[in-house]
Amino acid sequence: MEILQQIVNGLAQGSIYALIALGYTMVYGVLRLINFAHGDIYMLGAFGGFFAANWLGVTRRINEGGSANLVYTALIFLFSMLACAVAGMLMERLAYRPLRQAPRLTALITAIGISMLLEYGGQAVFTPDPQSFPALIPGTTLIDTPTFTLTLVQVAVVTVALALMLLLQFIVFKTPMGRAMRAVSLDRAAASLMGINTDVVIAFTFALGSALAAAAGILNSVYQPSIDPLMGVMAGLKAFVAAVLGGIGSIPGAVLGGLLLGFAETLVSATQYSQYRDAIAFAVLIGVLLLRPAGLLGRVTAEKV
Amino acid sequence: MTTSSLRLWPVRIVMGMLVVAALLGAQSVVESSVDPYNKQIIVLAGVNIILAVSLNLINGITGQFSLGHAGFMAIGAYTSAAFSFYAGPRLALIDPIIFVLALLIGAVAAGIAGLLVGLPSLRLRGDYLAIVTLGFGQIIITIIRTIREVGDASGFTNLPRFTTLAWVYGAVILCILCVRNLAESNLGRSMRAVRDDEVAAEAAGVNTTRIKVLAFVISSMWAGIAGALQAHYLQLAHPDQFSFMQSVAVVVMVVLGGLGSITGSALAAVVLRVLEERLRDVSWAFGTGIALILLAAALSLPRYRLMMRRGELGGVHGWIMWLRWPAVSAIGLCCLFFYGQQWMEANVSALRYVIYALILIVLMLLRPQGLLGRGEFGWHLFRRRKQPNEETREAMAHTEPAEEETAGTLT
Numbered sequence: 249m250e251i252l253q254q255i256v257n258g259l260a261q262g263s264i265y266a267l268i269a270l271g272y273t274m275v276y277g278v279l280r281l282i283n284f285a286h287g288d289i290y291m292l293g294a295f296g297g298f299f300a301a302n303w304l305g306v307t308r309r310i311n312e313g314g315s316a317n318l319v320y321t322a323l324i325f326l327f328s329m330l331a332c333a334v335a336g337m338l339m340e341r342l343a344y345r346p347l348r349q350a351p352r353l354t355a356l357i358t359a360i361g362i363s364m365l366l367e368y369g370g371q372a373v374f375t376p377d378p379q380s381f382p383a384l385i386p387g388t389t390l391i392d393t394p395t396f397t398l399t400l401v402q403v404a405v406v407t408v409a410l411a412l413m414l415l416l417q418f419i420v421f422k423t424p425m426g427r428a429m430r431a432v433s434l435d436r437a438a439a440s441l442m443g444i445n446t447d448v449v450i451a452f453t454f455a456l457g458s459a460l461a462a463a464a465g466i467l468n469s470v471y472q473p474s475i476d477p478l479m480g481v482m483a484g485l486k487a488f489v490a491a492v493l494g495g496i497g498s499i500p501g502a503v504l505g506g507l508l509l510g511f512a513e514t515l516v517s518a519t520q521y522s523q524y525r526d527a528i529a530f531a532v533l534i535g536v537l538l539l540r541p542a543g544l545l546g547r548v549t550a551e552k553v
Numbered sequence: 554m555t556t557s558s559l560r561l562w563p564v565r566i567v568m569g570m571l572v573v574a575a576l577l578g579a580q581s582v583v584e585s586s587v588d589p590y591n592k593q594i595i596v597l598a599g600v601n602i603i604l605a606v607s608l609n610l611i612n613g614i615t616g617q618f619s620l621g622h623a624g625f626m627a628i629g630a631y632t633s634a635a636f637s638f639y640a641g642p643r644l645a646l647i648d649p650i651i652f653v654l655a656l657l658i659g660a661v662a663a664g665i666a667g668l669l670v671g672l673p674s675l676r677l678r679g680d681y682l683a684i685v686t687l688g689f690g691q692i693i694i695t696i697i698r699t700i701r702e703v704g705d706a707s708g709f710t711n712l713p714r715f716t717t718l719a720w721v722y723g724a725v726i727l728c729i730l731c732v733r734n735l736a737e738s739n740l741g742r743s744m745r746a747v748r749d750d751e752v753a754a755e756a757a758g759v760n761t762t763r764i765k766v767l768a769f770v771i772s773s774m775w776a777g778i779a780g781a782l783q784a785h786y787l788q789l790a791h792p793d794q795f796s797f798m799q800s801v802a803v804v805v806m807v808v809l810g811g812l813g814s815i816t817g818s819a820l821a822a823v824v825l826r827v828l829e830e831r832l833r834d835v836s837w838a839f840g841t842g843i844a845l846i847l848l849a850a851a852l853s854l855p856r857y858r859l860m861m862r863r864g865e866l867g868g869v870h871g872w873i874m875w876l877r878w879p880a881v882s883a884i885g886l887c888c889l890f891f892y893g894q895q896w897m898e899a900n901v902s903a904l905r906y907v908i909y910a911l912i913l914i915v916l917m918l919l920r921p922q923g924l925l926g927r928g929e930f931g932w933h934l935f936r937r938r939k940q941p942n943e944e945t946r947e948a949m950a951h952t953e954p955a956e957e958e959t960a961g962t963l964t
Contacts, residue, residue, distance in 0.1 A: 530691050
């Protein structure tokens with residue numbers, strides 16, 4: 249039973265990582281850029297949800313002992329996802345688009361700069377102190393035995409994450425925009441010759457990835473209700489590891505990598521080595537890069553000169 | 554070359570003694586007339602120079618991207634500190650010898666770590682290497698936090714204070730000499746070949762993995778020494794000193810000074826160290842903000858002039874296009890300063906890093922090769938103006954086109 253509990257915990261944590269990893273992998277797919285600032289978009293998503301809950305009066309109602317209305321919860325998700333989509337598009341427009349032709353390291357350093365800007369700008373705007381996120385989903389326990397507990401929050405996190413992944417799958421494989429995205433990630437020059445407006449496609453990719461990260465931010469804050477401007481650093485790095493683990497550029501790979509990382513972390517925290525929890529992701533990363541540099545589901549591509 | 558360098562040895566020995574004398578003289582002056590706060594800035598600026606110049610060997614000269622310099626620094630700091638804390642008092646040796654041993658141990662430990670990280674991961678390219686080194690830094694910090702013998706998460710305290718100004722700047726000189734001589738040697742040429750085109754370098758017979766690992770190991774050794782010097786100055790080694798932000802700060806120094814320029818890194822290291830201290834003061838933050846905006850405006854001028862000359866932008870329109878962002882940001886900053894001074898005072902520590910971040914972004918967008926590019930700041934700059942003879946003109950021809958070309962090539 250102990251192991252079952254860890255699997256459930258890992259599934260909840262892993263699906264959050266997977267949602268963030270999807271953004272990394274999609275942006276890498278179309279631009280070959282590690283968007284370091286993606287983890288901070290996740291942080292912005294959590295804060296977006298926090299402020300939306302304040303404005304809609306949901307926080308007050310929860311503090312007075314009530315529970316959040318389902319419509320309002322959906323509105324909070326929508327607001328935060330929209331705001332982050334806009335933030336992601338702005339970031340792409342102002343910082344990455346002028347560097348489209350520049351060497352990859354220039355873009356990478358810029359991404360680090362943007363990430364720092366969001367983190368410390370966030371500290372200046374939101375204050376560095378952790379804030380407590382309202383419990384949008386009541387902390388009801390569904391199954392409660394001495395060795396196994398399943399909470400409504402865990403079920404909700406996994407369900408919402410799964411729904412968003414299915415939605416993404418639909419967008420990428422069944423819509424014209426998704427087809428354009430796949431074309432751009434295959435060969436940007438050729439896609440543009442076929443009449444695809446690559447600028448729009450890239451902006452859309454950023455918007456989509458950022459919206460998923462925002463949803464992950466709210467889900468994580470519901471799961472672990474403390475948010476601060478630096479929360480995106482570790483989560484972002486781990487999600488990146490998840491993306492690499494699954495094979496960066498591959499959408500199912502990101503989900504697989506996120507889940508595996510979630511399981512690995514919860515399993516380690518259950519043992520006596522729990523203080524090494526934060527190091528696990530990086531140990532996994534180094535192992536994967538050494539043994540299978542293209543990731544679990546990635547394709548090995550020969551380098552062209 | 555060989556005969557002249559043989560004949561140079563007596564000169565070098567005399568020069569070395571002069572340098573030591575100058576260092577000791579400078580130290581006595583600083584000890585007697587500079588207050589502890591400013592002395593600390595001077596000493597830590599030296600540590601920063603070592604860090605930046607050594608990282609430049611990887612990031613600038615060999616063209617690999619390492620984000621884990623703080624990790625190697627941590628290894629050097631902790632091993633040397635453990636040596637002088639536990640073994641030092643038991644050895645019947647005078648302090649300087651113990652310190653030299655501690656520095657060597659720190660350097661060797663960091664070098665071994667560099668080898669362990671470098672050997673497998675340097676087969677990876679560009680951004681993957683960045684991530685692996687970043688991950689390595691995180692792992693080191695996580696491990697250090699759990700070792701009780703070195704003070705786990707609360708820091709390793711009560712270390713002996715061995716570091717003085719002369720030690721730090723002696724190490725700075727050695728580090729700059731080491732990196733410069735290496736960069737100008739045969740190996741340095743191979744390193745630059747790896748940077749400019751790895752595939753071509755490999756095809757031309759350069760053992761790229763060996764070159765990269767070598768650069769990595771030497772660079773980590775110097776990072777270890779820098780960490781050791783810092784730990785024995787502050788008498789403290791704390792995991793937070795070696796966080797990801799510290800690695801980023803070193804990268805900012807290297808990028809600001811110019812990837813590949815040793816003097817540029819040293820200069821940027823000092824400037825950023827002083828800024829980091831002074832930016833605790835709001836008016837300095839304001840001044841730096843304005844300076845940054847002016848810098849951005851100056852750096853983007855050539856592009857707009859080019860566009861105007863090509864007729865892509867009309868006269869007034871061109872000037873507006875050029876000045877729109879600087880003007881908007883300057884107005885914003887002034888508003889912030891006049892109406893939000895309280896808010897700024899409350900958030901100076903965060904704003905410090907915001908300015909760091911802005912320096913990175915502005916530089917990457919407007920002058921990706923850094924302020925000095927790959928050129929060096931030195932006597933040749935002044936010599937040319939006085940006597941433009943053939944020899945110096947040739948020397949300039951070596952540096953100048955390289956700087957022009959770097960506009961778009963960092964890898």
